[in-house]
Amino acid sequence: MKVLEGRQQPILEVRDFSFSYGEIDEQPLFDGLRFTLNRNDVTLLMGASGAGKSSLALCLNGLYPEAIEGTASGDILFYGKNISEFERGELTQEIGIVFQDPESQFCMMTVEDELAFTLENRKIPAPAIRGRIKAVLKAVGMEGFENNKIHELSGGQKQKVALAAVLLLEPEMLILDEPTANLDPVSSLEFIKLVGKIQKERQLSVLIIEHQADDWLDLISRVLVIGRDGQLLADDRPERLFTEKKQILEQEGIFLPDAYSDSPAFREKWARIVPSEKNVLSVRGLSFSRRKQEVLKNVSMNVCGGELVVIVGENGAGKSTLLQLMAGLLDPCAGTISLFDRPLGTWQEKDLRKRMGFVFQNPEHQFITDTVYEELTFGMKLNGYADEGMESAADHLMEQFHLKAYRNNNPFALSGGQKRRLSVATVLEETPDILLFDEPTFGQDAATTLELMDYVMALKAKGIAIVFVTHDMDIVDAADRVVVLKQGKVAFSDRPASLWKEGELLQAARLRLPARLRKSVEEGELYDLIH
Numbered sequence: 205m206k207v208l209e210g211r212q213q214p215i216l217e218v219r220d221f222s223f224s225y226g227e228i229d230e231q232p233l234f235d236g237l238r239f240t241l242n243r244n245d246v247t248l249l250m251g252a253s254g255a256g257k258s259s260l261a262l263c264l265n266g267l268y269p270e271a272i273e274g275t276a277s278g279d280i281l282f283y284g285k286n287i288s289e290f291e292r293g294e295l296t297q298e299i300g301i302v303f304q305d306p307e308s309q310f311c312m313m314t315v316e317d318e319l320a321f322t323l324e325n326r327k328i329p330a331p332a333i334r335g336r337i338k339a340v341l342k343a344v345g346m347e348g349f350e351n352n353k354i355h356e357l358s359g360g361q362k363q364k365v366a367l368a369a370v371l372l373l374e375p376e377m378l379i380l381d382e383p384t385a386n387l388d389p390v391s392s393l394e395f396i397k398l399v400g401k402i403q404k405e406r407q408l409s410v411l412i413i414e415h416q417a418d419d420w421l422d423l424i425s426r427v428l429v430i431g432r433d434g435q436l437l438a439d440d441r442p443e444r445l446f447t448e449k450k451q452i453l454e455q456e457g458i459f460l461p462d463a464y465s466d467s468p469a470f471r472e473k474w475a476r477i478v479p480s481e482k483n484v485l486s487v488r489g490l491s492f493s494r495r496k497q498e499v500l501k502n503v504s505m506n507v508c509g510g511e512l513v514v515i516v517g518e519n520g521a522g523k524s525t526l527l528q529l530m531a532g533l534l535d536p537c538a539g540t541i542s543l544f545d546r547p548l549g550t551w552q553e554k555d556l557r558k559r560m561g562f563v564f565q566n567p568e569h570q571f572i573t574d575t576v577y578e579e580l581t582f583g584m585k586l587n588g589y590a591d592e593g594m595e596s597a598a599d600h601l602m603e604q605f606h607l608k609a610y611r612n613n614n615p616f617a618l619s620g621g622q623k624r625r626l627s628v629a630t631v632l633e634e635t636p637d638i639l640l641f642d643e644p645t646f647g648q649d650a651a652t653t654l655e656l657m658d659y660v661m662a663l664k665a666k667g668i669a670i671v672f673v674t675h676d677m678d679i680v681d682a683a684d685r686v687v688v689l690k691q692g693k694v695a696f697s698d699r700p701a702s703l704w705k706e707g708e709l710l711q712a713a714r715l716r717l718p719a720r721l722r723k724s725v726e727e728g729e730l731y732d733l734i735h
């Protein structure tokens with residue numbers, strides 16, 4: 205593509221673009237959008253969960269109408285040419301997109317095959333392929349993973365491979381849809397730094413979709429906000445949007461960056477309720493191997509009634525594996541896991557599921573029915589709910605989790621944040637003794653994160669034991685106890701306040717301080733975070 209020098213060269217022009225998953229005149233998702241993205245600009249796209257950010261990304265990159273059903277009007281031009289005039293697949297080489305759910309973009313078995321496929325499509329000569337793959341894997345922190353099977357990677361590792369694949373495309377424009385959602389805190393910072401470097405080197409146009417702008421502030425020059433009503437609510441410089449126009453974000457329930465926000469830290473939002481001393485779940489001497497790799501080594505921990513325990517650690521540390529073992533979905537190679545002093549293996553499956561709720565890292569792995577309502581009532585039916593009770597319980601959950609308008613929608617056709625809320629809501633129909641959540645708040649805007657946490661904290665106050673796997677250090681800060689996993693071993697288990705003093709451990713486990721401490725302490729004083 206021939207490009208002119210200069211900062212204001214338009215790369216993508218959106219002219220009066222409207223889109224609907226149904227008919228365009230009935231409730232369009234966005235309506236008459238008009239904006240231009242320039243070469244060498246980094247733009248942040250913000251909006252409440254469900255506002256239409258991912259859908260817009262798919263339209264911009266030409267995946268509509270090929271890959272998504274719906275109706276649209278208006279035009280999108282790439283370097284002045286209407287995107288509908290591009291050959292099939294041509295535009296996807298020019299506008300690289302990293303999807304919100306990285307699993308949806310893979311088509312090969314191993315990491316190397318996936319990346320080689322991208323390079324072969326670009327007609328890169330075979331002898332150069334290996335070297336390029338090695339270099340890109342190093343850049344995203346996945347050196348040596350060439351022969352690993354993609355479906356056997358951890359969530360964050362998959363996200364890193366998806367990023368590597370798009371970087372290999374060397375596109376003119378990058379669209380990144382919540383690219384750091386599953387990355388550990390330091391990997392997330394490293395990735396943002398990498399995007400900045402590549403953007404500068406290649407003068408790319410980058411569009412980032414993120415709920416939390418904080419770590420991107422040094423990179424972005426412009427912010428677009430789409431409202432729940434499908435209108436473009438703002439198109440401005442970050443400094444102005446986050447100050448003079450911040451009420452737009454507040455009204456839409458969007459996170460203000462911490463540097464511009466005076467809202468209290470998460471840990472101050474909920475009254476501190478001391479957990480009981482009653483052990484609900486105990487893990488003793490647990491070891492677990494996947495293939496020949498020992499993923500967990502001699503792990504012991506307890507979770508008490510009314511306690512919020514968070515498990516943290518770098519991508520691939522073994523967090524999701526530990527949670528699945530705690531839920532009885534995998535069997536330990538050594539050690540025991542007991543619920544109320546009875547090993548999990550001695551429980552009837554039906555009783556175990558009544559007493560414990562489990563939310564998968566990827567919400568789609570959990571969905572088994574065709575509508576939001578059926579999904580919510582599936583467990584209730586198994587547990588013998590009466591019809592009227594079931595209807596009102598499901599209504600209550602849909603109301604709480606902003607899913608009422610999607611009652612009859614297919615769970616797979618929800619937005620990322622809506623899927624996450626549905627997967628959390630499905631385990632709340634009963635009041636179990638323990639809830640295990642794998643990254644429950646990812647993909648949420650400020651308002652829905654707070655509502656979800658309010659709900660969970662109310663359950664904790666009732667005495668329910670809660671375990672989170674999370675990369676969100678502000679949520680860690682609000683927990684009763686934090687367990688740090690490092691290469692499958694427990695490296696720390698105590699109050700979060702004690703962890704924040706352990707600079708070396710934070711660094712080794714690729715963690716960060718929560719925002720309230722980052723604000724007051726120069727992070728670099730504790731350790732040199734990005735090398």
Ligand SMILES: Nc1ncnc2c1ncn2[C@@H]1O[C@H](COP(=O)(O)OP(=O)(O)OP(=O)(O)O)[C@@H](O)[C@H]1O
Nearest residue numbers: 225253254255256257258259617618619620621622
């Ligand atoms: N394939 C689909 N069919 C029908 N409706 C859909 C489909 N995909 C998404 N939607 C609906 O379109 C709306 C916008 O979804 P989209 O994923 O674009 O939102 P988003 O702003 O990216 O949200 P989030 O921040 O939660 O990821 C949502 O209400 C969603 O339920």
Ligand SMILES: Nc1ncnc2c1ncn2[C@@H]1O[C@H](COP(=O)(O)OP(=O)(O)OP(=O)(O)O)[C@@H](O)[C@H]1O
Nearest residue numbers: 356357358359360361494519520521522523524525
């Ligand atoms: N199904 C599987 N088969 C083989 N190995 C696996 C499988 N699932 C995960 N692993 C490996 O086990 C290790 C731990 O994975 P796990 O998903 O528990 O990590 P995690 O701490 O949850 O990571 P993340 O923060 O990226 O989600 C990783 O090295 C991963 O590659």
